[in-house]
Amino acid sequence: MVYHDLRSFLKVLEEEGQLVRIKEEVNPEPDIAAAGRAAANMKNGPAVLFEKVRGYKYPVVTNVHGSWANHALMMGMDKTASTKEQFHELNRRWDLYPVEPKVLSRSEAKCKENEITEDINLFDLLALYRINDQDGGFFLSKASVITGDPEFPDDFDKMNVGTYRIQIKDKDRVGIQALAFHDIAVQLEKAEAEGKNLPICIALGNDPITTFMASTPIAYNQSEYKFVGALNNGEPAEIVKSDLFDHLYVPAHAEVILEGEIISRLRTVEGPFGEFPGSYSGCRLQCEIQIKKITHRTNPIFENLYLGIPWTEIDYLMALNTSVPLYKTLKETMPEVQAVNAMYTHGIGVIISTRCRYGGYGKAVAFRLLSTPHGMPYSKVVIVVDEFVDPFNLEQVMWAITTRVKPSKDVAVIPNCPGMPLDPSSNPAGMHDKLIIDATTPVPPEPNPRETQLLTPPAGFEKWDEIIRGLLK
Amino acid sequence: MNCPRCDHDVIKTIAKSPVGEVWEVYCCQKCWYSWRSTETPRILAKFLLDDAKIAAMQTIPPVPPLKK
Ligand SMILES: [Zn+2]
Numbered sequence: 001m002v003y004h005d006l007r008s009f010l011k012v013l014e015e016e017g018q019l020v021r022i023k024e025e026v027n028p029e030p031d032i033a034a035a036g037r038a039a040a041n042m043k044n045g046p047a048v049l050f051e052k053v054r055g056y057k058y059p060v061v062t063n064v065h066g067s068w069a070n071h072a073l074m075m076g077m078d079k080t081a082s083t084k085e086q087f088h089e090l091n092r093r094w095d096l097y098p099v100e101p102k103v104l105s106r107s108e109a110k111c112k113e114n115e116i117t118e119d120i121n122l123f124d125l126l127a128l129y130r131i132n133d134q135d136g137g138f139f140l141s142k143a144s145v146i147t148g149d150p151e152f153p154d155d156f157d158k159m160n161v162g163t164y165r166i167q168i169k170d171k172d173r174v175g176i177q178a179l180a181f182h183d184i185a186v187q188l189e190k191a192e193a194e195g196k197n198l199p200i201c202i203a204l205g206n207d208p209i210t211t212f213m214a215s216t217p218i219a220y221n222q223s224e225y226k227f228v229g230a231l232n233n234g235e236p237a238e239i240v241k242s243d244l245f246d247h248l249y250v251p252a253h254a255e256v257i258l259e260g261e262i263i264s265r266l267r268t269v270e271g272p273f274g275e276f277p278g279s280y281s282g283c284r285l286q287c288e289i290q291i292k293k294i295t296h297r298t299n300p301i302f303e304n305l306y307l308g309i310p311w312t313e314i315d316y317l318m319a320l321n322t323s324v325p326l327y328k329t330l331k332e333t334m335p336e337v338q339a340v341n342a343m344y345t346h347g348i349g350v351i352i353s354t355r356c357r358y359g360g361y362g363k364a365v366a367f368r369l370l371s372t373p374h375g376m377p378y379s380k381v382v383i384v385v386d387e388f389v390d391p392f393n394l395e396q397v398m399w400a401i402t403t404r405v406k407p408s409k410d411v412a413v414i415p416n417c418p419g420m421p422l423d424p425s426s427n428p429a430g431m432h433d434k435l436i437i438d439a440t441t442p443v444p445p446e447p448n449p450r451e452t453q454l455l456t457p458p459a460g461f462e463k464w465d466e467i468i469r470g471l472l473k
Numbered sequence: 474m475n476c477p478r479c480d481h482d483v484i485k486t487i488a489k490s491p492v493g494e495v496w497e498v499y500c501c502q503k504c505w506y507s508w509r510s511t512e513t514p515r516i517l518a519k520f521l522l523d524d525a526k527i528a529a530m531q532t533i534p535p536v537p538p539l540k541k
Contacts, residue, residue, distance in 0.1 A: 029512055055490030123488035123498065130512070134520055136478075137500070137507035169505050170487045178534055185534040193537045267532050269504045272520055283504075283522065285532045 001076040002235040005110065005253035006205045006303060009074065010047065010061065016079050018070050019047040019061075027054050028129035032062060036131075036306025039063040040313055044079075046070075049301075056127040060302040065208060066313035071320075074208040076233070080469060083320075083392040087339060090231065091324050097222070099229025101237040101249075109240035109252035111203075116294040120172040125256055125294065126204070126302045128168055132274030136283065139273060140166040141314070142305045144214035145176070146201040146248050150190045153247040160184055161224035163215040163317070166202065167270055172291045175270040176200075176262065183220055188262060188287070197261035199245040200289055205255025205303040210237065216321035217374060225249070244293055255300040260291040276318070277345055277422050278309035310345060319343035322374070326350070329372050334365055341391035347378040348423055351391035354384060359446030362438040363412065370417070370434055377418045377430075383437045388454075400439040410438040476501035477514040479522040503527075 003009040013019035026032065032050060039045035040063060047064040065071060069079040072086055081089075106112050122128065128138040143166055149158040160183040167175040178185045191198040203210070209231050213224045228237035242248040244259045270286035305313040319342075326347065327340040336355040344350070354365050362384040369375040369382055385391060385400040405411065412435070419432025426432045442448040474484045481503035488498040500507040504522045508514050 027511065029509065055492055055495040057491050121488065121491075124491050130509075133515075134517055136505065136520075138498075167505070168487075168507065169500060170485070175505065180534045188534065189537050193540045195539055265536050267536065269522070269527060269530065280520075282520070283526075283530055285527075285530045287534075 001073075002232045003074075003207045003209070004238050005207050006061075006064070006255060006301060009064070009208050010049065010301075012073060013047050013064070013070060016069070016073060017046070018044070018067070018073060018079065019049060022048065022050045023052070025052040025054050026050050028056070028127060030130075030133075032060055032127075032129045032304075033131045033306050036062040036066075036313065037308055040066050040306065040308070040311060042067075044069040050127070053127040053129075056123075058125065058127060058300055058302060060127040060129075060304060062304055062306055063313050064303060065212065065305070065316045067316070071316050074212065075231075080472070083341075084339060084390050087320050087323060087327075087341075087392065090320050091327060093231050093233055094227075094324055094328065096230035096234055098226035099232075099234055099236055101223075101225040101229060101239045103249065104238055104240045104252045106240060106243075109238075110297050111240065111250065111252060111254040111257050112243075112295045113297050114295065115243070116296075117292075120291050120294055122168060122171055122174075122258075122291070125296055125300055128302075129304075131304075131306060132280070132308070134280055135273050136167065136269075136271050138168045140168075140174070140202070140204065140304065141307060142204075142211060142303055144203040144206055144210055144251065144254075145184065146203065146242075146250055147184050147187050147198060148245075148247045149187050150194070150196065150198065155221075156249075157221045157223045157226075159223065159225075159248065160187065160220075161210070161214045163211075165273055166289075167273070169268075169288065174202075174258075174289050174291065175268065176287050176289055177270060177273075178262075178287055186220065191262070192264050195264055197264045199242075199248060199261055200259075201242050201245070201248050201250050202258040202260075202289075203251050203254040203256075204258070205301050206251045207253065210251050211303075212317060212321060215317040217325065243295060253297075255303065256294065256296040258291050259293040259295075260289050262287050262289050274307055275422065276307055276310070276314050277424065279424055281422065315343070318346045322347045326369065326372060326374060330365065330368055334368060336361070336387070337365060338387045339391050340369075342379070343392075344381075345423070346420075347374055348420060349381045349383075350375070350379050351383045351385060351397055353387055353389050353391045354440070355387040356440050356443045359443055361443070362440035363436055366436040366438070370414075378420045379434070380419065380423065380432055381435045381437075383439060385439045386441055389439075397439075401437060404439040404441055405437060412436045412438075474499065476504060476506055477508065478506040478516050478520070479504040479527075 419426035
């Protein structure tokens with residue numbers, strides 16, 4: 001099952017019992033955010049669609065990606081697929097890159113059903129609301145932002161599709177956070193050095209894989225749209241040319257497309273905003289976008305997400321897409337590595353399962369992770385477990401830590417390394433210590449004076465797994 | 474009406490509810506704080522702003538020098 005728009009995915013979520021509709025009128029604050037928090041707290045929580053928000057015309061949906069069941073359905077898998085199964089399937093599809101996207105004509109693209117060029121008013125189309133109480137305004141927390149490289153406008157692969165927080169500052173003007181290490185900042189710098197505005201499109205309410213890919217860190221010259229096709233198992237992404245900018249392409253069936261420009265060399269107060277580490281990031285002087293045109297589907301659905309203390313919806317958008325690239329990097333030189341779980345706060349916490357080729361190998365795997373481009377600044381707590389431990393099963397990981405670790409030799413702290421500035425325990429911001437916990441079983445030449453015989457599952461347990469799962473359906 | 478965050482007195486009404494006359498949204502033209510008329514902003518002391526705080530804010534991303 002491949003989804004080319006948000007609506008077809010919402011339909012399947014509903015059929016699978018993974019979407020609930022709120023038919024009664026709700027208040028924009030605090031109801032929408034509160035429901036997002038509540039749904040995220042539930043195991044396999046559903047998407048929540050509010051049909052009627054007080055004062056607004058159109059519906060809003062939240063928590064669309066907010067559970068492993070929804071994540072599995074996004075991938076076209078059974079909603080009971082385990083996290084590890086989803087990891088390996090994503091890893092397989094990753095290698096299908098690149099899949100050329102299909103460029104549709106304007107008349108084939110549903111995002112062009114309606115257009116607005118005068119009296120632009122975001123509030124007419126989007127049920128905007130405050131997400132966290134101390135946020136400085138209403139934010140788009142789940143927008144896919146499309147920009148090009150001003151130096152190479154015709155280089156399709158350098159076009160960037162990314163998720164950036166966007167603050168509403170007027171009915172046709174918004175702020176955007178472009179951190180210096182983000183791809184969009186590279187493009188903005190080139191435009192601003194020439195004193196030019198940077199053309200930008202903001203796509204809201206996309207098919208679920210496009211949104212997932214927009215929040216996936218990939219190389220600057222890799223194309224998110226070509227990855228969308230790969231992650232959809234070879235089915236090309238459907239895109240269409242922007243109305244205002246010939247070098248930008250947008251998801252063809254998005255609910256709403258905002259087109260405009262980042263105003264050159266202007267910075268105004270932005271924030272605070274409740275961020276993914278579970279705390280507010282404060283006010284800074286950031287960029288502004290003037291919206292010049294909107295195209296949208298008839299009766300558009302506004303999709304947005306709640307972020308709070310993990311886990312909330314945003315954590316599913318930086319879980320397996322952080323884990324798979326790290327796994328691929330490790331696997332190149334250390335084929336013994338079985339799986340990588342880098343799902344904790346964007347890879348600040350990582351669990352790796354590996355076979356150990358010789359004594360000390362577990363620690364060596366951790367060092368390798370800590371020297372990758374993402375692991376170097378982000379990863380702080382690295383736990384290494386044996387190949388038979390599922391790193392996505394925290395009960396198993398805790399078993400490994402409680403029965404395999406001798407702290408005096410298996411726990412190491414490496415002081416004064418690169419750190420992730422948004423981690424509030426990083427001090428000064430950008431510096432941190434690294435913690436390695438080697439929970440693997442010692443192999444020679446390391447002595448293992450109290451060798452154990454592991455328990456094995458009774459014969460026929462796979463058959464029973466199938467029977468029990470079948471009965472639960 | 475003054476801004477609940479920086480006390481500035483230039484406040485723009487940026488939206489009125491598209492359906493019914495049930496709320497308006499205001500935005501401070503100095504610190505860009507915005508709120509709905511149905512909300513009662515209770516801004517924590519640490520998030521209140523004044524000129525000194527705004528002047529000391531980090532610029533993200535930095536504005537590059539103009540190429541000649
Ligand atoms: Zn203000």
